Amino acid sequence: MFFAPDRRTCPVRAGKEWLELLQAHGHSTGPLFVSFRRAQRLSTRRLNTDSLNLLVQHYLGRKFTAHSLRASFVTIAKLKGVDDSKIMNQTKHKTTAMIRRYTRIDNVRQPNAAQENGL
Incomplete structure (x- = not known):
């Protein structure tokens, strides 16, 4: 921990x-x-999931859902260069194809503002 x-x-x-x-x-x-x-x-x-989505939208905006939090975790982990097997261990995804699907940017190695901000 x-x-x-x-x-x-x-x-x-x-x-x-x-x-x-x-x-x-x-x-x-x-x-x-x-x-x-x-x-x-x-x-x-x-x-329940509907209530959780309402909470996420209340704090983050209407375009986000609880699922967005999971996708954000995967994307940030990829930006930091975390190995897919470690991400899969955390998220319980079964395949690297799902990790690629959850990654919300095309090229996670490209320099971007998130990296500059230490995210």
Whole structure:
């Protein structure tokens, strides 16, 4: 397990904090991602894909979906030169053809702004 340098964007820290929140509200088993009831109380209902897409669109805009997050992960990993087998281990894709399909730019080796920004 590794931690991202920036606490605000670290998925490991976010996951740990979410688990602590669930446990503080009596959720020791069941789905990891649950919906909220009125008054922002946690429910025991699994967060469905439609709700997840609405959350992504709320924070990132209408053109994005939860699927966009996965494609972005693959694209950024390719930009950083990560080997396909390591990406596949993370995303659980079965073939490199799927990795190529998820990569959102034509030539991931070309110099671009993302590389310049350290992404």
